[in-house]
Amino acid sequence: MHIVVCIKQVPDSAQIRVHPVTNTIMRQGVPSIINPYDLFALEEALRWRDQAGGTVTILTMGPPMAEDTMRKALTLGADRAVLLTDRCFAGSDTLATSFALATAIGKIGETWGPPDIVFTGKQTIDGDTAQVGPGIAKRLRFNQLTYVAKIDSLDPESRAITVERRAEGGLQVLQSRLPVLITMLEGTNELRRGSLDSALRAARAEVVRWGAAEAGVEDTAKCGLRGSPTVVKHVFAPKPRAEKAQIIETAAGPVRTQADAVIAAIFARQPGIESDLLRLARHS
Amino acid sequence: MSQEKFDAIVVGAGPSGNAAAYTLARKGLNVLQLERGEYPGSKNVQGAILYAKALEEIIPDFRESAPLERHIIEQRLWMLDDSSYVGMHYRSEDFNEDRPSRYTILRAQFDKWFSQQVRDAGAVLLCETTVTELLRDESGRVIGVATDRDNGTVYADVVILAEGVNGLVGRRSKLREELQPESVALAVKEMHFLPKDVIDARFNLKGGEGVVIEGMGTITEGMTGTAFIYTNNESLSVGIGCLVSDLAQTGRSPAGLLEAFKNHPSVKPLLAGSEIKEYAAHLIPEGGLKAMPELFGDGWIVVGDAGHFVNAVHREGSNLAMTTGRLAAETVADLKQRGVPCSKANLRAYTKRLEDCFVMKDMKKYKDIPSFLHGNRHLFDLYPRLVSKAAQNWFRVDGKDKLTKEKEILTSFRKGRTLSGLLGDAFKMARAWR
Numbered sequence: 115m116h117i118v119v120c121i122k123q124v125p126d127s128a129q130i131r132v133h134p135v136t137n138t139i140m141r142q143g144v145p146s147i148i149n150p151y152d153l154f155a156l157e158e159a160l161r162w163r164d165q166a167g168g169t170v171t172i173l174t175m176g177p178p179m180a181e182d183t184m185r186k187a188l189t190l191g192a193d194r195a196v197l198l199t200d201r202c203f204a205g206s207d208t209l210a211t212s213f214a215l216a217t218a219i220g221k222i223g224e225t226w227g228p229p230d231i232v233f234t235g236k237q238t239i240d241g242d243t244a245q246v247g248p249g250i251a252k253r254l255r256f257n258q259l260t261y262v263a264k265i266d267s268l269d270p271e272s273r274a275i276t277v278e279r280r281a282e283g284g285l286q287v288l289q290s291r292l293p294v295l296i297t298m299l300e301g302t303n304e305l306r307r308g309s310l311d312s313a314l315r316a317a318r319a320e321v322v323r324w325g326a327a328e329a330g331v332e333d334t335a336k337c338g339l340r341g342s343p344t345v346v347k348h349v350f351a352p353k354p355r356a357e358k359a360q361i362i363e364t365a366a367g368p369v370r371t372q373a374d375a376v377i378a379a380i381f382a383r384q385p386g387i388e389s390d391l392l393r394l395a396r397h398s
Numbered sequence: 399m400s401q402e403k404f405d406a407i408v409v410g411a412g413p414s415g416n417a418a419a420y421t422l423a424r425k426g427l428n429v430l431q432l433e434r435g436e437y438p439g440s441k442n443v444q445g446a447i448l449y450a451k452a453l454e455e456i457i458p459d460f461r462e463s464a465p466l467e468r469h470i471i472e473q474r475l476w477m478l479d480d481s482s483y484v485g486m487h488y489r490s491e492d493f494n495e496d497r498p499s500r501y502t503i504l505r506a507q508f509d510k511w512f513s514q515q516v517r518d519a520g521a522v523l524l525c526e527t528t529v530t531e532l533l534r535d536e537s538g539r540v541i542g543v544a545t546d547r548d549n550g551t552v553y554a555d556v557v558i559l560a561e562g563v564n565g566l567v568g569r570r571s572k573l574r575e576e577l578q579p580e581s582v583a584l585a586v587k588e589m590h591f592l593p594k595d596v597i598d599a600r601f602n603l604k605g606g607e608g609v610v611i612e613g614m615g616t617i618t619e620g621m622t623g624t625a626f627i628y629t630n631n632e633s634l635s636v637g638i639g640c641l642v643s644d645l646a647q648t649g650r651s652p653a654g655l656l657e658a659f660k661n662h663p664s665v666k667p668l669l670a671g672s673e674i675k676e677y678a679a680h681l682i683p684e685g686g687l688k689a690m691p692e693l694f695g696d697g698w699i700v701v702g703d704a705g706h707f708v709n710a711v712h713r714e715g716s717n718l719a720m721t722t723g724r725l726a727a728e729t730v731a732d733l734k735q736r737g738v739p740c741s742k743a744n745l746r747a748y749t750k751r752l753e754d755c756f757v758m759k760d761m762k763k764y765k766d767i768p769s770f771l772h773g774n775r776h777l778f779d780l781y782p783r784l785v786s787k788a789a790q791n792w793f794r795v796d797g798k799d800k801l802t803k804e805k806e807i808l809t810s811f812r813k814g815r816t817l818s819g820l821l822g823d824a825f826k827m828a829r830a831w832r
C-alpha cells in the first residue's frame with residue numbers, strides 16, 4: 115500500500131502575539147509546528163502501513179525551512195518526504211494549494227507507485243478553511259471521506275475501507291473503495307514517539323525538494339498569487355471584551371469563600387451547568 | 399539499540415554541547431548530539447550576554463551570520479536601597495568597534511543558529527531525545543548512553559556531558575553528588591517587549607548599541623543575589639536570582655522579588671508600557687571551584703554548567719561553557735588522532751588545557767567569593783542602605799557644613815556595623831577577591 119499524507123507547516127498559534135499598537139498578528143519569530151490535525155492523519159497512516167505493509171510519503175508545500183518540520187514527521191516513521199517549494203507557489207489560496215498538491219501527488223504516484231490513500235488534516239490552525247482536502251480529492255477524482263474520527267477496517271485485497279465520520283447530529287459509518295482521500299479529525303489516536311533508529315534515519319534522510327517543474331506543474335498561472343482568486347485582505351485580533359471578566363480582590367477575604375461565591379453566582383445564572391458537570395464527572 | 403557506533407556522543411545542545419559537537423565534527427569525528435528539548439534553545443534561559451571571544455575561538459566569522467541583538471557600549475552597576483540607587487556607569491565610544499566583545503542575544507534564536515552550524519559541520523543531532531543513563535562495560539568504563547526512545551541505546555568511544563546545571567545524567571550515573579542549595583542560584587527572567595525607538599530613547603542608544611544594568615542591594619532582601627536588565631533590539635530582559643538556600647530559608651519566591659524589582663522607582667520607568675512576552679526560571683551554578691564535580695573519567699568528560707563552570711561575580715557562564723566544550727572536544731580529537739582510548743588517564747589532558755587558559759585561573763581566583771557572599775548578609779542589605787543614605791546626605795544642600803556631613807556619614811557606618819566589623823568585611827572581601 116502507498117499512503118500519502120499532506121502536512122502543513124503552521125505558526126505555533128500558542129505563541130503568536132498581537133502587536134500591542136497596531137493590533138495585527140506578529141508572525142515574526144514565531145516557531146513553526148506541524149498542523150496538529152495532520153499529526154493525527156500521519157499517525158493513522160503509519161498504523162495502517164505497519165499493519166498492511168507499504169510505504170508512507172509525506173508531502174508539504176511551503177518555504178525551504180519547512181524541511182525541519184518534515185524531518186520531525188520522518189522521525190515518527192514516515193518513509194519519505196517531498197517538499198514542494200518554489201517561489202511561484204507563494205501566496206496560494208486553497209484553490210491554488212489544492213491544485214499544486216494534487217499535481218504533486220500525481221507525480222509522487224508516477225515516481226513511487228499510485229497512492230491508495232491520501233490523508234489530510236481536517237483543517238489547519240492558521241487558514242482554518244478545511245477546503246484543501248476536498249479540493250485535492252476532486253482533482254484526483256478520489257472518493258472523499260471527510261471529518262473521519264476512526265478507520266474501522268481496511269482491506270487492501272478487496273480495496274474496501276470503512277470509516278466513522280463525525281457529522282452534525284451523529285456518527286456516520288461510511289464504506290468506500292480505494293483510492294480515497296481522508297480528512298482526519300483531532301484526538302483520534304495517540305501519537306507515537308519514533309524509535310532511536312528512525313530518529314537517526316530521519317536526521318540523515320534527504321528531503322526530496324521539488325520546484326513547480328519537477329512536480330509536474332505545467333501551468334504556473336494556476337499557482338501562487340496568480341492562481342488565487344481569494345485574497346486575505348486583513349488579519350486582526352478581535353478587541354478583547356472586558357465586560358465578562360471580573361477581577362476579584364484576594365485581599366477582601368479568604369480565597370475559598372470568594373471562590374464559592376463566584377461559583378454560586380455562575381450556577382444561579384445558568385441553572386443547567388451544575389447538573390451537566392456532575393453528569394460529566396460521573397462519566398469520566 | 400542502534401547498530402552504529404559513534405566516535406563521541408554529546409549530551410545537550412546548549413552553548414557547551416554545541417561548542418563540543420562543532421569542534422569534534424570539524425575535526426572529522428562521527429558525532430551524535432542528543433537534546434531533550436523540542437529544538438536547541440527551547441529549554442534555555444539566559445540573560446543573555448554573549449561574550450564574543452569564546453565564540454570567536456570556535457567560529458571566527460560568527461558575526462556574519464549569528465543572530466545578535468545589540469553590542470554593549472555601556473555598563474551600569476547599581477547598588478539599590480528601597481528608594482534609590484548608587485551607581486557606577488561606564489560608557490565608551492570605544493565599544494563601537496568593528497568586532498565588539500559583548501552582545502545581547504536571545505538564547506532561543508542563538509542556540510538554533512549555533513545548532514545549524516553544528517549540523518552543517520556534519521554532526522547528527524536528535525532533538526526530543528532525553529538521555530536517561532550512561533552505559534558501562536564490566537570494567538565500569540562508559541561506552542554509550544540509554545535514551546527515552548524505543549530501542550534507545552547507542553554506543554560511542556566517549557560521552558561528553560553538556561547537560562547543564564542539573565547534571566541529572568551524571569547524578570543518576572553516580573559521577574557526582576546532589577546539587578547543594580547554597581551552590582545554586584534560582585533566577586527568573588521576563589522578556590519585556592518595547593519598540594526599538596523607545597528602547598533607544600530610554601537608554602540613550604543608537605544604531606544597535608546596548609546597555610547592561612546589574613543591580614544588587616535591598617531588592618534581594620538580604621539574600622545573596624543580583625538583578626539585571628539587558629537591552630535587546632525590541633525587548634528588555636529583566637531578571638533576578640538568589641541562592642536557593644537563601645530562598646528556602648526566607649520562604650520568598652523569586653517571582654515576588656522580580657515583581658518588587660520591576661516596581662522599584664529606579665526601574666519602573668524603564669519598563670513602562672512594555673508587554674511581557676515570556677517568563678522563565680532556571681538554575682545557575684554559583685558555588686565556584688569548591689562545588690565542582692569530577693570532570694572526567696573512563697569514557698566520559700563534563701563541560702559547561704554541568705561542570706559548574708560559572709563566574710558568578712562577573713556573570714559569565716556561556717563563555718566558560720563554550721570554552722570548556724571546545725577544550726574537551728580538542729582533548730578527545732587529539733586522543734582519537736593518536737589512536738589512544740579516552741581513558742581517565744588520557745583525558746587528564748583536559749584539566750591541563752583548562753588550567754592553561756582563563757577558565758581555571760578565574761575559577762581559582764574566585765574560589766572564596768561564594769562563601770564570602772553567602773556568609774555576609776549585610777552586603778545585600780545594610781551596606782546598600784548606608785551607602786545610599788551617605789550619598790543622599792552628601793548631595794542634599796541643606797545648610798549643613800561639609801565636615802559635619804562627613805562625620806555623620808562615618809558615624810552612620812560605625813553605628814550600622816562596628817569598626818571591627820567594617821574592617822573585617824573589607825579584609826575578607828580583599829582576601830576572597832585576591
Ligand SMILES: Cc1cc2nc3c(=O)[nH]c(=O)nc-3n(C[C@H](O)[C@H](O)[C@@H](O)COP(=O)(O)OP(=O)(O)OC[C@H]3O[C@@H](n4cnc5c(N)ncnc54)[C@H](O)[C@@H]3O)c2cc1C
Binds near residue numbers: 120243
Ligand atoms: C488567516 C488566514 C486566512 C485565510 N483565509 C483564506 C480564505 O478564506 N480562503 C482561501 O482560499 N485561502 C485563505 N487563506 C490562505 C490559505 O489558508 C492557505 O493559503 C491555503 O494554502 C491552505 O488553506 P488552509 O490553511 O485553510 O488549509 P485547510 O484546507 O484548512 O487544510 C486542510 C488540510 O490540507 C492540507 N494542507 C493544507 N495546506 C497544505 C500545504 N501547504 N502543504 C501540505 N498540505 C496542506 C493539510 O493536511 C491540512 O490539514 C488564509 C490564510 C490565512 C493565514
Ligand SMILES: Cc1cc2nc3c(=O)[nH]c(=O)nc-3n(C[C@H](O)[C@H](O)[C@H](O)COP(=O)(O)OP(=O)(O)OC[C@H]3O[C@@H](n4cnc5c(N)ncnc54)[C@H](O)[C@@H]3O)c2cc1C
Binds near residue numbers: 411445527587702
Ligand atoms: C537568568 C540567567 C541569566 C544568565 N545570564 C548570562 C549572561 O548574561 N551571560 C552568560 O555568559 N551566561 C549567563 N547565564 C549562564 C548561562 O546561561 C549558562 O552558563 C550556559 O547556558 C551554560 O551552557 P551549557 O551548554 O553548559 O548548559 P545549558 O545551556 O543549560 O544547556 C544544557 C542543554 O542540555 C539539555 N539536556 C539536559 N539534560 C539532558 C538529557 N538528559 N538529555 C538530553 N539533553 C539534555 C538541555 O535541554 C539543554 O539544552 C545566565 C543564566 C541564567 C539562568
